[in-house]
Amino acid sequence: MQVIDPHVHFWQIASGNQPWLSEPVPNLLGDYSPMARDYGPADLRGESEAIELLGAVHVEADAVDPVEETRWLAGLDDSGTPSLPTALVVGTDLSRSDAADILERQLELSDRIRGVRQILNVHADPLFDYAGRHYMNEPDWGKNFALLARHRLSFDLQLYPSQMPRAAQLAAEHPETLFVINHAGMYVDRQGVAGWRAWRDGLRALAARPNVVIKLSGFGMLDHRWTVGSLRPLILEAIDAFGTERAMFASNFPVDGLYARYDALWQAYADVVADASNEEKAALFVDNARRTYRLPAAHVSPLHDNNNGNDK
Template identity: 45%
Template sequence: MSVIDTHHHFLDPEAHYYPWLNDAGQPPHRYGDHSALKRPYLPADYRRDTAGVDLLGSVHVEAEWDPRDPVGEMRFIASQRERSGLPSVAIGQVWLHQPDAARTLEQLAAFDFVRGVRQKPRANPAPGGPPGGMTDAAWLEGYARLEPLGLHYELQTPWWHLPEAARVAGDFPGVRIVINHAGMPSDRGDEGLRAWRTALAAMAAHPHVAIKISGIGEPGGTWRLDANRRVVLEVIDLFGVERCMFGSNYPVDSLCASFQDIFDGFAACVAGFSAEERAQLFVENARRIYRIDV
């Protein structure tokens, strides 16, 4: 199987500071206990985990590194690329609402392998409640700086904030958005999935929005084909084959399954698609959207 993995993380909490890994008292991950992640995960580890596929490229996504030094993470990634050739490209961290966002974005854009940025906007823990961070004036001012720098935006937010994201997409058609983790379908019941799909459809209406089918394990650390098939197929139905990509979310999703099992699961979900469509989903869309030279 040929693959470009559009979502993984390299990290070293022994040498660098990641609040969610290094600080005591942090809440567990949405999959549950994440203590197994509190160790280095570097290209050699990733090559071991991906040995069963023909890995054509990969995308490192910011790993919630020390927010006081977001550019430091890209220096760390640059050193990994120099030693190992991985990742192919990267997504940096930025806090768009902070006064130093303009300078941070300029510094990130100066790395020739950085394609975009991610910040998890302020969000409510459940549907309802006040508007989230994507409505803040300072955040929108920072977001407007992406297009001149040629950076796209990686969006990770609960599905109930996607209507806010759809308004941002409409107001800034020159900034590509790549939705992370299939729009986070947290409730796999029929009613929950219907609400998730409705919110996601508002994003799919914008042609400059793409989506990564990644990070779709469930609380308790499972990756079930019978639970995920509907998610995978509904995302593709909404966005079309040409705007969907697969990602492992490794090492985080090692809490749920092996890399091979995750990609075998994706392959099983789209077994009925044509060879050309499968090539788009596993390789070609990632090559185009992330500008990866394979």
């Protein structure tokens, strides 16, 4: 099975740049202490031996110092083919007065930067709250958001369904910026029909904007004992909203490695879309990630090799 993985994380514990790893606090992940170890390109390759990995996009990992995170990533000596990470989505706090300087410093460190992520998740339950404030409603944050278009950068959009209507407005206000929804929109409120409707309708509000795409990933964070059956309705609902031309599978490793092996996760994705055409599978597993993050065509194999073991 050939894939470009558009959502992975690397870190070095000794750097102290991810204290949330070395000093775990209760959150939606459950017991994530097994992740408190170094994780880099060699570790990902070791877990993906059953997968033909054509490239991987590193997404910022909540570093205290995002410039140092980018410096470390830019200096990784990976001799594999392709070299990992193939592209970077860096962290920048757009609410800061020096956001422009922080972003400029990162862009000077690497020519593989394709986007920015700032986690926006706000929730009434502290277990699920990441941000603690509604950045999208803050004028300074909105002003600095314009930096992305200036540098031709996308925005990885991690949020909850309740925030999707505002995010759809933001996408309309910035049609020149590509928005990449993280983790299928994080369907968090699962106790009743209202939560499902908020997620479903929020996805469609975002999908109505042509500059929004979606990553199908991170399912284990909110469903620690997922099965192919529990993934299927979420994946198919998201694909129904965005179409196979604006959706892509991703692993969210090593985070989702808490709940499944790398090859098992990708096989589950393949099982869900087993009846899709070869062209649709190529889009979901390779082509959309390549296009979204502007990866070199050399990292993409011919379509007939990308049928994930299901010739249809």
